[in-house]
Every structure is written in C-alpha cells, then in structure tokens.
Amino acid sequence: MSATTYPFKENAYTLYSYPLCPFAQRAVRAFNIAKVPYVIEEIDLKNKPDWYHLVNPQLKVPALRTPDGTILIESLVISEFVADQFPEAGLLPTDATERAQLRLFIELFGTRVTPFIYKTLTSAEVEDQKKAAETLLEGIKAVSDELEKQWARSSGKGGPYWYGEKFGYAEIITTSFVGLLVTLRHFRGVEVPETEEYAAFNKWKAAFSQHPGFTDVKPEDDVLIEAYKKYAAETKH
Template sequence: MGHPDADVHPVATGAAKTVVDRHQEDQDLILYGSWFCPFVQRVWLVLEEKKVPYKWVEVNPYNKPDSLMKINPRGLVPTVEHDGKALYESSVICEFIEDAYPDHQKLLPVDAYDRAYSRLWSDFVSTRIVPAFHRYLQFLPVTDLPGLEEKRQEFLDTLLTFSRAMREPKEGGFFFGGSSPMMVDLIAAPWLQRLWVLDEYKGPFFVPLTTEWKRWNDWANSLSDLKSYYETESDKEPTRKLYKR
C-alpha cells in the first residue's frame, strides 16, 4: 500500500462513518485509528463484536492529535488508551480487549489447546498472509507476467493453507473454529475485505470455486455476512485512491 497520500480522505465514509459517529462520547477505552488502516480494523472488529463501549478518535497520518502523541510518541495506529494507559500493536490490543472485558462475548476458546491453536493461526495471518498480500499488491512491473503470477500463486497458497487449518463447520456458520466468529476470524477479516484491491490493480484476481476451496469460500461468505464486517467498511472510492500507485 505504501504511505497514504497527504490528501487522504479525512474521515470514514459509508457504513463506517455511521459507526464512528455513534462512538464520539467519552469512554474508559479510546481507540485512536485511521479509517483506512486494516490493522486498526482488526481492533475495531473486536470492539464491535464484543460490544465494548469505546470512543473513536480519527487520526490523520499527516496531522496527528496531541492526545495521541502524548501517550504514543511514535503516533502509530492503532493505539488504545484504557484508564489512562496506552497500548499499541493490533494483535496485542485485541488480546488485551479480550482479557479486560471477560464478561463480554468471548473471542478466544476456553480450552487451552484451542486457544493456542487460535493464536497459532492468527500469527500465520500476520506473518504469512499479510506479507504475501502486500508483495503481490506492490509487485512491479505488471508487464512482468511470470513474476506477477508467482506472487499471485504465493498469496493463494497462504490462503489455502489457512483454510485447511479451519475446523469442520458446525451448524449455523462456517467460521474458522465453527459456528461463531472468533479472534482469528477478525484478525484475518480486513484482508478478505480488501481482495477487490488486488483485482483492480493487478489484473483479474479471484479465489477458485473448486472443491479444494469450498471451505475458504464458505468461511468468506460467513464473515462477509457479519454486521461488524460491513459496518466497519468505508466506501470504495476513498479506499481506491489510497492504493493507486
């Protein structure tokens, strides 16, 4: 993606703006985020799924608020402030929210092995899927068709590996662990939501509809139907401009 242009759209749009507008009152937890950032969206999805009260503070990367710089001098997002203490790094924040709000919907399994399994594949998303996505998106020149195809296949291979790790679907949903969305689903969701960017800027991109990919496609459809998924998505046009090279 690179750095967003200085004229980045200043606020969320579409469904996401409606959610932002609902979260402007002071709360014990403050989320400093930029509407376009997939790592911010991870945290946002967790907050929405757990129904944790929070205040949203929009951060323009070229005009960061003083309140953010005081608690995180690097000015990176996502940052959360909770009872006057700051945390950053999206995966760390997501786990913190799970621990700090145990009476809200649980996003990590109770069983110790299942919790570790969830963390293992959340890490796979961060260390394998996300880098492969960006290597493909940033590959130039697009006239190098063999090189482009290599990056496309590398990315698809990570998605297939991820889908093969999913548990057998249970009645009511096809999420990674079964019938309900869990942390690992939300950790991966922002990149599922941005697959259209690959199609737009790297030529036709699609996940096959073969039997081998059925579990992935069922998972993607279940995730796409989540209210939190589509309510944290901004309109495509401001997003499109961010990725244009």
C-alpha cells in the same frame, strides 16, 4: 511549541484509529464484538496531529487509552487486551488447546497471506507481482485447509466461522485483510478461484462478508480502491 497533552475521554476507552487501516479495524471489531463501549479519536494519517507522538511514539494506528490512563499500541496486543479484560464476551476460548489452534490460524494467516497481499499490490515489477500473487494463493489454500481442519473439530462445529456459528476472534484479526482482496482484483486481476481447493476459504468469506461484525467496519470497495491506488501505481511496464 510541541504538544504537551492529547485528547481522550475521561473514564472511557479512547481508540485512536483510522477507518481505512486494516490493523485499526481489528481493534474496532474487538470492541464491537465484545460489546464494550469506546470512543474513536480519528487520526488523519496524511496529516497527523502534533500531539499524536504522546500517544504512540511510532505514530501508527491503532492505539488505545484505557480508563486508567494506560496506553496500548499494536493491533494484536489491543485486541487480545479486550479479550482478556472482558472474558465474559468469550472472544478467546478458555481451553488451552483451542487457544493454541486459534493462534496457529492467526499466525498462518499473518505469515502466508497478509504480507503477500501487500507484495502483490506494491511490487513494481510485473514478474514480482505475479510471483507474490502465486505465493498468496498458496497461502490462502493453506488457510482454507486449516479452516477445514478446524470445522472437523468439535469447537469448529462445521463452520462457517472459526467457532461454528460465532463470528469471533479469528475473524476479528484476519477479515480486514481479506477485505483488501478487492484491491487485488481491481489492480492486478488476481482472484481466489471458485474451486474445491479454496472451498472452505470461500465459504468462510461469503459468511463473514454478510456479518455486521465485518460490514459495520469495512470501508466501501470504491473507497478502498481509491486509497490503494497510490501503492498500485508504481508498476513498471
């Protein structure tokens, strides 16, 4: 018999999540940084509960049930919902230009970095892995340039985060993917060079890597490496 109901906590935010999922980590960080209480319902992605289609027919994490029973899916939608629902937390700037600049950064990261992390890791042919890694480093350089531009603006206050001293929305959305670079170093020998071209990116990464907003949610490196082993195992030699 298929499930007719699903677990959630009454009068609370229930976040359906999986600790190793970088998309789910966005939502967890949004709640943590906004200091909004929530409960986690962990979904084992290898063995999904039969009720999960009632929460998210796409069977992906994260998903959120709000206290009024609304279900939201998609990590960007959930993170923005937290920012909009709790404006006093200041996750998103109120100034339209600053919001646009922040969204541009997120867009840049999402199109030029994230897909090529996965491509470098999962391409079967060594040649394709190399091409993807080159494209990834170009994307990281573009992100580095964008960070530098932002830090020169008054809202960037010289860094090291998008909003100066504050670990905020840019970091909520992007840092879980930077966290995956450890798997590229391990499986593909790919590293971001310690050169001037990448200086802003490296400064940003060094800063957020020490911040509880990142570390409280980040899986241990060896756990990530073990989890990504199956994606990296397909290389044809």
